[in-house]
Amino acid sequence: MKIVGIAACTSGIAHTYIAREKVMKAATELGYEIHMETQGTIGTENELTSDQIKEADFVLLVVDIKIGGRDRFKGKRVVEVSTNTAIKAPKKLLEAVVTKIQNA
Amino acid sequence: MLKKLQLKKHAMTAISYMLPLVVAAGLLIAIGNLTGGQVITNFKSGYSIPSALTTLGVWGMGLLAPVISAAIAYSISDRPGIAPGLLSGIISYNIGAGFLGGMLGGFLTGWLVAFLVKYIKVPKWAEGLKPMMVIPLLSSLIMGVVMFFVIGQPIVWATNALTSFLNSMQGSARFVFGALLGGMASFDFGGPVNKVASLFADGLLLQGVKQPEAVKILASMVPPFGVTISWVLSKIFKHKIYSQEEEDNIKVAFPMGIVMITEGVIPIAAVDVIRMVVSCSLGAAVGGGLSMTWGIESPVPSGGLFIVPAMNKPLLFLLALLIGSVVTGLILFAWKKKPSEEPKKEEESEEDIDLGDIRIS
Numbered sequence: 148m149k150i151v152g153i154a155a156c157t158s159g160i161a162h163t164y165i166a167r168e169k170v171m172k173a174a175t176e177l178g179y180e181i182h183m184e185t186q187g188t189i190g191t192e193n194e195l196t197s198d199q200i201k202e203a204d205f206v207l208l209v210v211d212i213k214i215g216g217r218d219r220f221k222g223k224r225v226v227e228v229s230t231n232t233a234i235k236a237p238k239k240l241l242e243a244v245v246t247k248i249q250n251a
Numbered sequence: 252m253l254k255k256l257q258l259k260k261h262a263m264t265a266i267s268y269m270l271p272l273v274v275a276a277g278l279l280i281a282i283g284n285l286t287g288g289q290v291i292t293n294f295k296s297g298y299s300i301p302s303a304l305t306t307l308g309v310w311g312m313g314l315l316a317p318v319i320s321a322a323i324a325y326s327i328s329d330r331p332g333i334a335p336g337l338l339s340g341i342i343s344y345n346i347g348a349g350f351l352g353g354m355l356g357g358f359l360t361g362w363l364v365a366f367l368v369k370y371i372k373v374p375k376w377a378e379g380l381k382p383m384m385v386i387p388l389l390s391s392l393i394m395g396v397v398m399f400f401v402i403g404q405p406i407v408w409a410t411n412a413l414t415s416f417l418n419s420m421q422g423s424a425r426f427v428f429g430a431l432l433g434g435m436a437s438f439d440f441g442g443p444v445n446k447v448a449s450l451f452a453d454g455l456l457l458q459g460v461k462q463p464e465a466v467k468i469l470a471s472m473v474p475p476f477g478v479t480i481s482w483v484l485s486k487i488f489k490h491k492i493y494s495q496e497e498e499d500n501i502k503v504a505f506p507m508g509i510v511m512i513t514e515g516v517i518p519i520a521a522v523d524v525i526r527m528v529v530s531c532s533l534g535a536a537v538g539g540g541l542s543m544t545w546g547i548e549s550p551v552p553s554g555g556l557f558i559v560p561a562m563n564k565p566l567l568f569l570l571a572l573l574i575g576s577v578v579t580g581l582i583l584f585a586w587k588k589k590p591s592e593e594p595k596k597e598e599e600s601e602e603d604i605d606l607g608d609i610r611i612s
Contacts, residue, residue: 157263161514212264213326224611236601
């Protein structure tokens with residue numbers, strides 16, 4: 148399973164990065180390949196490349212606010228959750244999404 | 252229905268765009284005021300650097316309503332929302348509907364623009380004109396009329412009513428209000444609940460009500476200071492309540508707290524949510540209640556300890572902050588368990604959350 152995603156929270160200095168770390172750690176433990184971009188107050192970091200997006204099985208948006216560059220994901224499966232959800236239960240979240248996709 | 256409107260997400264987007272402006276403008280006012288600056292009214296006679304800074308800060312505050320309005324409209328309807336959003340916001344600022352008017356104006360503008368973009372059909376030769384002229388003109392015209400003649404005055408009235416209500420509060424009502432606001436502001440360490448309280452205080456500041464702002468500043472600093480106090484107590488009494496890792500986090504959280512960034516305590520709170528939230532909210536509530544009771548005002552919305560001299564009663568503010576932090580520190584010290592010595596297990600337990608309504612689009 149290959150995943151790309153974006154994390155962005157309201158103040159853009161803490162939850163964004165905590166969420167990224169949690170999700171990346173959970174994904175790695177589950178054996179998925181993942182790339183997460185952050186859109187914090189400082190701007191975009193770890194920007195996703197078009198190859199990463201092209202190869203991804205789905206897009207995981209961990210966001211509380213409007214994000215930039217959403218049109219990059221046209222035609223892809225997109226899942227959107229709050230940073231709160233991803234921080235509280237990153238593994239369960241990923242498992243739930245993957246199950247849904249495989250059953251779809 | 253409400254969920255579909257995504258009110259929260261749009262408001263949060265506005266807050267995230269607004270924060271850097273509030274901080275910059277607030278600090279400029281603080282630096283200007285502290286060095287003797289005043290708002291410049293006559294640019295023909297010379298002016299000093301402090302006065303220039305104060306003036307810039309005040310202008311920056313004036314931009315808040317337009318920025319909020321534009322950001323909400325952008326969040327709803329993307330780029331076409333920005334121009335009419337700015338206009339709705341500046342109407343709100345100038346007629347005195349302030350911050351509330353900016354928020355409402357932003358939502359209406361965003362929905363209107365989204366509607367226009369979707370339903371206005373133009374002949375092929377005019378397709379270039381649609382984003383360039385039709386949408387901006389129509390949306391600005393409609394929103395202009397609506398803001399000036401329909402929703403503007405009721406909001407001005409509501410804002411004034413709220414302002415005079417807050418100013419007329421006495422005695423225990425003041426304490427309760429301060430406690431509630433303080434508790435909310437520290438409840439989730441800089442998360443959404445804090446931002447709501449913060450938004451409320453910033454909005455009132457624009458209306459000239461400066462006391463809630465002092466409560467907000469106090470409550471944002473209570474969690475890091477309270478945690479630090481409990482840690483110092485644990486050192487003094489040799490009663491270990493933090494693991495080595497948590498102690499390192501506290502050493503980072505404290506300096507962040509000085510500049511009013513509460514988020515530093517999140518790593519500590521994440522492993523012990525209930526105790527941290529309860530103790531920090533209680534401490535902030537006590538401090539906030541005292542701050543309101545003593546009538547402490549802050550003309551500046553952000554900046555932590557550095558802007559305390561700009562307040563009307565700096566020493567009382569520090570006292571309220573100290574009392575609040577000590578309350579938090581004492582509760583934590585008494586309530587927190589000894590950390591388990593073995594290194595934390597990698598398999599962290601996850602909370603149960605409702606993942607049933609996840610949609611894959």
